[in-house]
Amino acid sequence: MSQKVKASTLPGFLExxxxxxxxxxxxxxxxxRNFEKHGFLPIDTPAIERSExxxxxxxxxxxxxxxxxxxxDTDMSLRFDLTVPLARYTVEHFNELSFPFRRYHIGKVxxxxxxxRGRFREFYQCDIDTIGNGSIDIANDAEFPVVIYHTFKELGFEDFTIRINNRRLLKGFYESLGISDSVEVLRIVDKIDKIGKENVKSELMELGLNEDQADRIVEFTLIEGSTEEIFKALEDLNIENEIFNIGFNELKQVMNYIEEYDVPSKNCVVDLKIARGLDYYTGTVYETSLDNYPNxxxxxxxxxxxxxxxHYTDKKLPGVGLSIGLSRLFYQLNEAKIIQAKKKSLVDLIVIPMDGFIDAGIRLVSKFRNSGIDTIVYTEEGKLGKKFKYADALNIPYVVVIGENEVKTERYTLRNMETGDQDELTVEEIVERLK
Amino acid sequence: MSQKVKASTLPGFLExxxxxxxxxxxxxxxxxRNFEKHGFLPIDTPAIERSExxxxxxxxxxxxxxxxxxxxDTDMSLRFDLTVPLARYTVEHFNELSFPFRRYHIGKVxxxxxxxRGRFREFYQCDIDTIGNGSIDIANDAEFPVVIYHTFKELGFEDFTIRINNRRLLKGFYESLGISDSVEVLRIVDKIDKIGKENVKSELMELGLNEDQADRIVEFTLIEGSTEEIFKALEDLNIENEIFNIGFNELKQVMNYIEEYDVPSKNCVVDLKIARGLDYYTGTVYETSLDNYPNxxxxxxxxxxxxxxxHYTDKKLPGVGLSIGLSRLFYQLNEAKIIQAKKKSLVDLIVIPMDGFIDAGIRLVSKFRNSGIDTIVYTEEGKLGKKFKYADALNIPYVVVIGENEVKTERYTLRNMETGDQDELTVEEIVERLK
Structure with missing residues (x-):
């Protein structure tokens, strides 16, 4: 007996x-489907790129x-996200693309x-981005929560919240307090739900802010209420700062457009706590959570x-984008048993021939397939119990057994595998029942 | 101005x-869709595996x-096919799978x-395999041409030929001529369409066969006709060799089942020239070609x-499988302009707002979307001609323009971008027209 290699995936890889x-x-x-029907075009880039x-x-x-x-001699790497490949793609194919370039990309990174636990070394990201040539209207920022709303609705969720904020609004507010470098402040503020307001305050003071500045930032961050209430509170602050006003205006426009897109206000709210750690973002920012599954x-x-x-071009290519980390989302929903397949089996019916009747079984399968019933045939010899167990393991909803008697009478017992109900029917009757 | 990195993919990668x-x-x-409706279950394995x-x-x-x-310390590699990962997967998850294990896998290798030209370093393979635990009935061999028939039909082809042969039949025939090691013979015979019968004969003789053996192999390989005619010719050879008879029987059963699956005999033929170079195969072998595009x-x-x-287990796991090299196929069909998308645009309609009317445009888009028309809105300011050019570049079939007049009258001009026809209609009328 030869030495065997262990059949195992690498650790950290989902299968x-x-x-x-x-x-x-x-x-x-x-x-x-939701990305496509909202007009995002598909791209698919190589998983390997030049490291440079x-x-x-x-x-x-x-x-x-x-x-x-x-x-x-080529130094290459596997991509770690879909944004860098998008940037490379947009520049490489610039002259062949139409702007605003709306693309979606679902792929492994x-x-x-x-x-x-729950983090993988290979995982699917599902990204949508709209890229402008030189500039891009704020109306685009409103489109992303709309797509996400319809996507999560169709995924079966009712209670989820898309939280929206604007980094210019925050930056302008900090500036009005005399804070010019907002990057670190944003990073700290973004953690407020995790570490609490006291810790945020002390981290801000460690950063060199005075107590009044820190208090006012925490107070601002925790402004809550309906969109109207938050906007009212922001107006009442009477902040005279241009960046603040630009950001505030953008946020108002975005929320207005989202309403016009018929997204219920319960699913899409302003949340001044959303700062996003990445300094990459400059205006609108989004985050989405499932209300009943905060974990x-x-x-x-x-x-x-x-x-x-x-990094690749002098052309200015501003954009808006959004990403769903599908592998992680699936893993967590599946672990928590939150999701169920709409269709547990991809076929409707399995024909189980008694030993020696595979020939008749295939003829029967053909009839069902020609009538639009997705059917397979069990091909191996063996006990009937084993054959039924197979149908059961594969969650196939219906079974038809064929043997001498069925071939003679052309009537077949259709078994509903969920209820156990059985009926003796003709092929036409079975087709009608299953359609 | 900072030094820019060149935005380019690696050579040999399709994008x-x-x-x-x-x-x-x-x-x-x-x-x-065809893999699924014929009962093959999806799997998706990591692109990276242990090199071992x-x-x-x-x-x-x-x-x-x-x-x-x-x-x-981990030595890893990108997979070069989907068969080795299938073997690893089947062994690793053996106790959780039901046999016959019918799986499909579409992924990059x-x-x-x-x-x-036309060969890529990253490409999609689309594989189906059925794996038995210990044994697997010959009826499974008949299923693969059936799936391929329906797949290529639905891809839009009428004239394609699935060629079927059986390696046991060939091996048994060679044995009957006194040739015990058939691997090299098969490799040479497989090239007969490319190099011609004279070259096959001389290569066989170089291998050590005598002229009579070589002649008889060439003669056998070139037996042609309908399935019945070929079977008759094979019977007339009166070969007394057990392996030949097993192979012949298998081939007859496979062709019989395929007929019972209602595959037209013009699309699925016996071809004794199909030997397949790989020594991996032991019985039925398939190849498929497009009749009008031999290149x-x-x-x-x-x-x-x-x-x-x-290599991973002592368990015997016989199987049947088939692979479509999608990237190469697509590239060649596209280069030869053989294929066309059924739907060139993923959305039905674009709303083009006159400058200043994005707000009204979004409200209109919402109405169309709520009525099931996949619609996008053009978001940037600019000349109307530029906006129409965008719709055209994206192959969007219909355009609606909205401005002051349209907001007032609630009647909109619907332009068919293919014919240039225009009609002034209400939202309801447009929805009806587009559905």
Whole structure:
């Protein structure tokens, strides 16, 4: 007996059994369908890029996590997100694209980070972005929550909240307090739900802010209420700062457009706590959470950026985008048993031939298939119980057995595998029943 | 101005513009839908595997073409096909799978081979396989041509030929001539369409066969006719060899089942020239070609194998499988302008607001979307001509312009972008027209 190699995936890589894969694909299809019907165009870029392209922005954590290798003299890496490939794609194909360029991209990305529960080294991202040539209207910022609203609705959720904020609003407010560098402030404020307001205050003071500044930031961040109430409170602050006013105006426009897109106000709210840690974002920012499953965390997020591809081109390419981390979302929903496949089996019927009747079974399958019933035939010999067990394991909803008697009478017992009900029917009657 | 990184993909990697991507995805969806309705279950394995797993079978060309790298101490590689991952998957999840295990897998594979026209270093394979636990009935061999028939039909082809042969039949015939090692003979015979019968004869004689053996092999290989005629000719040879008889019987059963599956005999034929170079296959083998596009070559091929996973397990896992090389197929069909997208645009309508009317445009889009018309809005300011050009570039079939007059009258001009026809209609009338 020869030495065997252990059949195992690498740690940190998600791999599903077929029944879970059906559910995963259903989610992916729903996301894709919603991206497409809102007018985002598909792209699919290579998973491997030149390392120089991926590292153009400068390394840090990203570089450490990259799967990087050489083939011949070429230094290449697996992509770690879909945004850098989008930037490269937009510049490479600039003359062949129409702007605003609205694209979606669903694909695998790779990060060799420490393996931990619910984090994967290979995972699917589902991204939509709209890229402008030179400029892009604020109306685009309103489109993303609309797509997300319809997507999550169709995924089966009622209670989810898309939280919207504007980084210019925050930056302008901090400036009005005399704080010119907002990057670190934003990073701290973004944690307020996790670490609480006292810790935010003390971290802000550690940063060099005085107590009054820190208090006012915390107070501002915690302004709550309906969109109208928040806007009223912001107006009452009487802040005279241009960036604040630009941001406030943008936020008002975005919320107004979202309303005109018929998104219920319960699903889409202003939340001044959403700051997003990344300094990449410059205006509108989004985060989405499932109200009944706070542990799942943010299920999709994004925002507006001023310059997508400054590392590859002098052209100014501002954009807005949003990303769903599908693998992580699926894993968490599945672990918590929140999701169920709409269709547990991809076929409607299995024909089980008695031993020696595979021939008749195939003829019968053909009849069902020609009538539009997705049918398979069990091909192996064996006990009837084993054959039924197979149908059951595959969640196939209906079984027809065929043997000598059925061939003679042309009447077949149709068994509903869920209820156990059986009926003796002709092919036509079975087709009618199943349609 | 900072130094820019060149925005380019690596050579040998396929990347499509959105309009071509729509077409590519349509093909992939058609393939997937056909795999699913014939009862193949989805799996999706990591693109990265332990190198030891991928190399278990032993290297050769494969090893040289692999993208192999280390992360920490782990030696890993990108998969070069979907068969090795299937073997690993089947063994790893053996106890959780139901046999016969019918799976499909559509995914990217990687081969760092020399770049040449129409060959890619990253490409999609679309595989179906049925794996038995210990054994698997010959009825399964008949299922694959059926799936391929329906898939290519739905892809829009009428004239294609699925060629079927049986390696046992060939092996038994060679044995009856006194040739015990058939591997090299098969490799040579497989080239007969490319190099011609004279060259096959001389190569066989170089291998050590005598002239009579070579002549008889060439003669046998070139037996032609309908299935009945070929079977008659084979019977008339009166070959007394057990392996030949097993193979002949299998071939007869397979062709009989295929007929019972209602596949037209013009699309599925016996062809004794199909030997397949790979020594992996043991029984039934398939190849498929497009009759009107011989240059495209074999568009999908496969066959039966006795032992899927002997490098990982002592369990005997025989199977049958078939693979479509989608990227190459798409590239060739697209280059030859053979294919066209059924739906060139994923949305039905674009609303173009006159400058200053984006607000009204969004309200209008909402009405269309709520009525089930997939609609987008053009968001940027500019000349009307530029906005129409955008609709045209994206192949969006209908345009509605909205400005002061339209807001007042609630009647809109619907323009058919293909014919140029225009009609002044209400929202309800437009919805009716577009549905």
């Amino acid at each position: 599903l059994l077929p029944q879970d894969q059906i559910m995963f694909n259903e989610m992916m299809d729903t996301i894709r 392209v991926l590292l153009a922005k400068g390394g840090g954590n990203t570089e450490k996590q990259m799967y990087r290798f050489k083939k011949g 790779y990060r060799g980070e420490k393996a931990q 799942v965390g943010s299920v999709c997020s994004g925002g507006r950026y001023d310059d997508l591809a400054s | 499509l513009l959105p309009q071509d991507q729509i077409m590519f995805n349509e093909m992939m969806d058609t393939i997937r 797993v991928l190399l278990a079978k032993g290297g050769g060309n494969t090893e040289k073409q692999m993208y192999r790298f280390k992360k920490g 990687y081969r760092g081979e020399k770049a040449q 495209v070559g074999s568009v999908c091929s496969g066959g039966r194998y006795d032992d899927l996973a002997s």
